[in-house]
Amino acid sequence: MDDQLAANQSNWQDRVPIHMTSRFYDVERWLSSERMPRERERAMIGDPAGKSLVQLQCHIGLETLEWARAGAQVTGVDFSPAAIDAARTLAARTGLSSRATFVCSDVYDADVALGDVTFDIVYVSIGSLGWLPDIARWAKVAANLLSAGGTLFIHDVHPFSSCLDDEGERVVYGYFEDPEHPFVSDEDSTYTDGGRLTHVRTYEWNHALGEIIQALLDEGLIIDALHEHDWTYFHQFPWLAETKGVWRTPDGRPRLPLSFTVLAHAPRVR
Numbered sequence: 001m002d003d004q005l006a007a008n009q010s011n012w013q014d015r016v017p018i019h020m021t022s023r024f025y026d027v028e029r030w031l032s033s034e035r036m037p038r039e040r041e042r043a044m045i046g047d048p049a050g051k052s053l054v055q056l057q058c059h060i061g062l063e064t065l066e067w068a069r070a071g072a073q074v075t076g077v078d079f080s081p082a083a084i085d086a087a088r089t090l091a092a093r094t095g096l097s098s099r100a101t102f103v104c105s106d107v108y109d110a111d112v113a114l115g116d117v118t119f120d121i122v123y124v125s126i127g128s129l130g131w132l133p134d135i136a137r138w139a140k141v142a143a144n145l146l147s148a149g150g151t152l153f154i155h156d157v158h159p160f161s162s163c164l165d166d167e168g169e170r171v172v173y174g175y176f177e178d179p180e181h182p183f184v185s186d187e188d189s190t191y192t193d194g195g196r197l198t199h200v201r202t203y204e205w206n207h208a209l210g211e212i213i214q215a216l217l218d219e220g221l222i223i224d225a226l227h228e229h230d231w232t233y234f235h236q237f238p239w240l241a242e243t244k245g246v247w248r249t250p251d252g253r254p255r256l257p258l259s260f261t262v263l264a265h266a267p268r269v270r
C-alpha cells in the first residue's frame with residue numbers, strides 16, 4: 001500500500017470508535033430496530049434471499065448486515081482492521097455471524113484476498129469511490145468479483161458535488177480523475193458527531209461520472225440504470241434540508257447533483 005492509502009487507513013482507524021458511539025450511525029438503535037436494506041435499493045437490486053453479496057469498503061458493516069438480514073450470504077471488505085473488528089462484533093450481536101464474513105483488505109486486492117470467488121451482487125454505498133486514486137483499476141476488481149449475470153450496485157457521492165467548496169457555493173476542485181493531484185485534507189473531525197482524530201491527513205480523488213461509467217463498460221459490464229439525485233444521505237452542505245434521514249435541496253435553490261446510482265450487470269456468459 002502506498003503512503004497516501006496508508007495515511008487514509010490510519011485516519012479511518014481513528015474514525016471507527018467515534019462512529020461506533022455516534023448519533024449519526026446510532027448503532028444501538030440500529031441493533032434494536034433490526035433495520036433492513038433501503039427500500040429504494042431493494043427495489044433496484046431485487047430479492048437478495050439466497051444470493052451472495054459482497055460490499056466493497058463496508059466500514060463497520062451496518063449496510064452489509066442489513067443485506068444479511070434480508071436473506072443474503074454476505075461478505076464485507078474494508079482496509080481498516082478496526083472497522084472489520086466492529087463489523088464482526090455487530091454480526092455476533094445481531095445473530096447474523098453464520099451469514100456474514102468480514103475480510104480486512106485494500107479494495108484493490110479484494111478479488112485476490114477473497115480467493116477469487118465471485119458474487120451474485122457487488123454492492124458499493126455512499127462515501128466509497130472518492131477514497132480511490134484509480135477508477136479503472138477499481139472497476140477491474142469489481143468486475144472480477146461478479147458472477148456471470150451478477151449485479152453491480154453503486155450509490156455514491158456525485159463527482160460534481162465534490163468539486164464544490166464546504167459551503168456548496170463555488171467550484172474549487174477539479175471534476176476529472178487526477179491521480180497525481182489528490183484533494184489533501186488535514187481535518188481533525190469526521191462527518192459524524194463525536195471525538196477528534198489523531199491521524200488528520202487524508203487523500204481523496206474525484207472521478208467524473210463518465211469516467212466511472214466508461215471504466216465499467218471497459219470491463220464488459222452492461223449498464224442498466226444511471227440516476228443523478230439532488231439528495232444525499234449526509235449533511236454535505238449547510239443549505240441542505242433533512243427529511244427522514246435524507247438531505248435534500250430546498251425549494252428555491254438550483255437543483256445540483258449530490259449523489260448518483262448505477263445499476264449494472266455482468267454478461268451471462270463470460
Ligand SMILES: C[S@@+](CC[C@H](N)C(=O)[O-])C[C@H]1O[C@@H](n2cnc3c(N)ncnc32)[C@H](O)[C@@H]1O
Pocket residue numbers: 005008012057058059060063077078079080083105106107108125126127128131132
Ligand atoms: C464512508 S465508508 C463507506 C461505507 C458506508 N456507506 C458507510 O457510510 O458506512 C468508507 C470506507 O472505505 C474504507 N476505505 C477507504 N479506502 C479504502 C481502500 N483503499 N480499501 C478498502 N477500504 C477502504 C474506509 O475504511 C471506510 O470504512
